[in-house]
Amino acid sequence: MENVIELKNVTKKFKGFSVNNINLQVKRGFVTGFIGANGAGKSTTIKTMMNLLKPDAGEVKLFGLDYKTHEKEIKERIGFVYDGNIFFEGLNLKDIKRIVAPAYKHWDDTLFDQYVEQFELPLNKAIKTFSKGMQMKASLAIALSHHAELIIMDEPTAGLDPIFRRELLDLLQELMVDGNRTIFFSTHITTDLDRIADYIAFIQKGKLVFNQSIHDVAENYALVKGELNLLDRDTEKAFVHIHRASTGFEALTDNIKAVKNIFGDTVIIERASLEDIMYYFKGGIHHA
Numbered sequence: 001m002e003n004v005i006e007l008k009n010v011t012k013k014f015k016g017f018s019v020n021n022i023n024l025q026v027k028r029g030f031v032t033g034f035i036g037a038n039g040a041g042k043s044t045t046i047k048t049m050m051n052l053l054k055p056d057a058g059e060v061k062l063f064g065l066d067y068k069t070h071e072k073e074i075k076e077r078i079g080f081v082y083d084g085n086i087f088f089e090g091l092n093l094k095d096i097k098r099i100v101a102p103a104y105k106h107w108d109d110t111l112f113d114q115y116v117e118q119f120e121l122p123l124n125k126a127i128k129t130f131s132k133g134m135q136m137k138a139s140l141a142i143a144l145s146h147h148a149e150l151i152i153m154d155e156p157t158a159g160l161d162p163i164f165r166r167e168l169l170d171l172l173q174e175l176m177v178d179g180n181r182t183i184f185f186s187t188h189i190t191t192d193l194d195r196i197a198d199y200i201a202f203i204q205k206g207k208l209v210f211n212q213s214i215h216d217v218a219e220n221y222a223l224v225k226g227e228l229n230l231l232d233r234d235t236e237k238a239f240v241h242i243h244r245a246s247t248g249f250e251a252l253t254d255n256i257k258a259v260k261n262i263f264g265d266t267v268i269i270e271r272a273s274l275e276d277i278m279y280y281f282k283g284g285i286h287h288a
């Protein structure tokens, strides 16, 4: 399977924070959701994918190509959407189209007009008068209008009302039908991912915790509930992190088989949501 995005040992250091040794492969034809707490390094990682930040170490390849030699070709094949206005604020969408369209070989005016209408965007109003959601829609309309093979989005659903969010997810699903397109996007709204993601990449404190199919995540992680007296130094090893309360414990495991072997039916095992997984990992990794 071809990797559309490939990060190899990518490191980017800021004062007080670094994205560390990221190895991430994104396969063609799938939707990958990129999750992680505030400040985990999602935007930083995405910026290295877009060549907006140069890594201090490691290698970034898009479509198997290097930015050093193929920047224009790579950018041509990507639709990039992010939170924040990339366009000169005084311009309206008509002006922006005039500027942006010639930069793309596969720019499609009809498609652009169609999205502008679908997203109910005014063509003649300055972008600075747009609401946050409208700016996101404008950014999306442009990103989708040049037949990009890869769509990279940094929190595209942030600032969108629930109805448009749903419509956007439907639209993204439609875009995936041809099987050749790839979507990689970060989000805090993990329930969006249940609807459309095939893979989940999870970053914490600048380190990639996993990049797994949503099916594997469900198979590998579970919430376990039981009485406190079941816990000891050995049995605790089956868990990523444990929360104790006077009424019992609740813990996340990444080894369901071990939990079944150790505890049998003395514990309750439940499906862990992505939120559960993020929450427990934040508590620190118990058996690391």
Ligand SMILES: Nc1ncnc2c1ncn2[C@@H]1O[C@H](COP(=O)(O)OP(=O)(O)OP(=O)(O)O)[C@@H](O)[C@H]1O
Binding pocket: 014, 015, 017, 036, 037, 038, 039, 040, 041, 042, 043, 044, 045
């Ligand atoms: N240009 C920069 N200079 C210094 N520090 C930076 C710079 N860009 C990002 N950081 C720091 O890197 C850390 C990670 O930021 P990043 O925006 O990648 O996180 P994120 O996962 O996208 O967070 P959020 O979900 O809040 O958007 C933060 O602590 C941030 O302050």
